[in-house]
Amino acid sequence: MKRISFVMLIAVSMFILAACSTGSTGERTVTMTKAELLNKVKGGWAGQAIGVTYGGPTEFRYLGRMIPDSVELRWDNELVTFFYDKFPGLYDDIYMDLTFVDIFEKEGLDAPIESFANAFANADYMLWHANQAARYNILNGIPAPESGHWKNNMHADDIDFQIEADFAGLMAPGMVNAAGIYADRIGHIMNYGDGFYGGAYVAAMYSLAYVYDDVYQLVIDALEVIPAESNYYKCMQDVIAFHKQYPDDWKKAWQAIEDSEWAIDLHCPDGINSPFNIDATVNSAYVLLGLLYGEGDLKLTMDISTRAGQDSDCNPATAAGILLTMQGYDSISDYWIDPIKPVEDRDFAYTTISLNDVYDMSYRHALKVIEKYGGTVGEETVEIKVQSPETLALEVAFPNVYPSKVTQATPPANRRGKREMLMTLDSDAPVSIEFSGIGLVVRGGLGRDMDEEYVGELEVSIDGKVDRVVKLPADYRKRTAELYWNVEIPDGDHTASLKWLNPVEGGTIGIPGYVEFSNQKSEIEVIIK
Structure with missing residues (x-):
């Protein structure tokens, strides 16, 4: 009887390890309650809203320079409502996502690229850079994915898909390659090459954040989806190396980035010979600075990604969204979540979708993706078939240009x-x-x-x-x-x-x-x- 009990104890322990182990790649199964899954979905979306609001007043005001510590970054109970009322366009990196989430809701997981492209091109909101170039292309007879190709879009390497790829990882918990499939379908509407990889990497980090509890390992393992030959991969590897070289000083790592080739924008017409840099590589570098040096602390993560400058609202939004997918909505302190709660039922500008709506939509999409890729959905729990990252095909925008x-x-x-x-x-x-x-x-x-x-x-x-x-x-x-x-x-x-x-x-x-x-x-x- 004792032997049977011991064997059963070993078996149960192995099951728990298989279900809960985090922080490594490899085919495995993770079991979590539906409540835990929803908590992480909500954390991802709320994190974006918190991050973009936190960095909003500084967006593109600090170009090629850090925001000094003497500049106070405001956060209070009125700030989110103020931006919703007065400057709703601040949340473009969220309502852009919602365009694609809405198509999945209406047409299912296999919705064609044309549906996403047409919804995006004909939406009422304003666009810029790669997004605007793609919209113009689509409206003038160049369909997706050619709309994002570098031959048709001088902004193909810009940040655009990076700031709107969150949905792809949030709908594919632990299924990093499924996230890549959804990212590929939509990301090439507006980007190509390193611009696409920015979104693909973000989607991979969101996806793995469901099943990881180690931010550093998340950053490392998600990068496996990016081809090592690409400049984007090389830039991210440099950031990781700078973190090892200067483990206690993010500002030295920032300066090393600034002194590197990654701080020079070679193709966005607005960034050539200018301190303005909207390239995906350098802005992803600032996301990583926040994640690596933030060490799981929400404020420190956002503060670093914001103070790195350039697109300093979208970068902390991405970093906070990934971190809070890992930690969950319920982990957010009242200080950060209380300003969000009054707007959770309010539709984002140009949409009929609120935060509460997208919490539910993304959660239901995640359940469908879990089943589609071999997992199971029970009454109270889900069983996720975690995927080992597979490297995307190499694509290079503007070769020898x-x-x-x-x-x-x-x-x-x-x-x-x-x-x-x-x-x-x-x-x-x-x-x-x-x-x-x-x-x-x-x-x-x-x-x-x-x-x-x-x-x-x-x-x-x-x-x-x-x-x-x-x-x-x-x-x-x-x-x-x-x-x-x-x-x-x-x-x-x-x-x-x-x-x-x-x-x-x-x-x-x-x-x-x-x-x-x-x-x-x-x-x-x-x-x-």
Whole structure:
């Protein structure tokens, strides 16, 4: 009888270890109660709301520099409600996710990419960078996933999918490769290469956060989904190495990042030769700084990811969301959750979905994904078949494409200042740009105060041959991110001619500058006129 009891004790112990073991990759089974699963789902979404609010007032105000300790980061019971009421666009990294969550809700787990792309492109909210370029592409006949490809989107390496990939990990608890499937389906709508990998890595960390209790190991193991040959992987590995080198000083690690190649944006037209950097790699680096040096403390995690600068609302939102998926909603102290509670039943701007709604939706989607990938859903518990991370295919955006020369009007004193124009079109008389190399990006757009229904047409010729006619919607929501972009021109000296085909009286097309590209990496020449 004693022997039987001992054997049974060993068997029960092994079951508990298999069910609860965290912090390592490998095929295994994890059992948790449905209440625990919901608690983690809620933690992930609430964490995003807390993080984006915490960093919101600093977004892109500190470029290439840390937010000093002397700058107080506000948090109080009125802050979240204030932003909901006055600046609801702050929560774009959440309501963007909700577009995709809503499609899964309406069409199921196998919803096609076209459904996500069309919902995203036709939504009422404003977009920027890779998202806006993708929207423009979709509305003008370039469907997903080509809409996010670097040949069609100069922002393919930007942060966009990184800040809206949370849903993919939250709906795939412990099933990191399933999270990758959902990330792949949606992430290529707006990004490619390192820009896509930013979202894929975030989704992997969310997914593994359900079954891990060690943040450091989570960061390491989730990175297995990213190809080691990619720049994104190399950047994340550098951050991990800097953490080992400076284990007690995140600011030294930040400086090491700033001194590296990852702090230089080579392709976003707004970031070339500018301290502004919206590239996925460096902003993911700041997410990792928070996770690694925060050591499981919510405030420290958010504070570091915020004070690292650049996209300093989205980065703490990502870090806090991952951490609180691991720790659960019920772990959040009153200090942090009390300001969230008054808005949990309020719909996010441009949606009919609240936090309470998405808690329930993501939870139900997670149950479906658990069953789809071999797990079981019982009355009170779920059994998750934890997946070993599989590496995604290698994709490289802008291979051998480097900015060589920037020509621009005198820039404003800050990003919110009035821009001077290098040249202006106000009739059908063409303007010319002499350039050399393999590519040209012309920045600019229609002037203000034009009829929203108006769509301009800009004919761009290269060396006397029409390359394309660019549609220029006056509706800001449908605008083009750049006037012209092409980085696949035969190497040589060229002349670009820009002609406004359908000018309107009193209207203008402003060009603040342009960027030339080469197939050789070199120091960027800068011309200010």
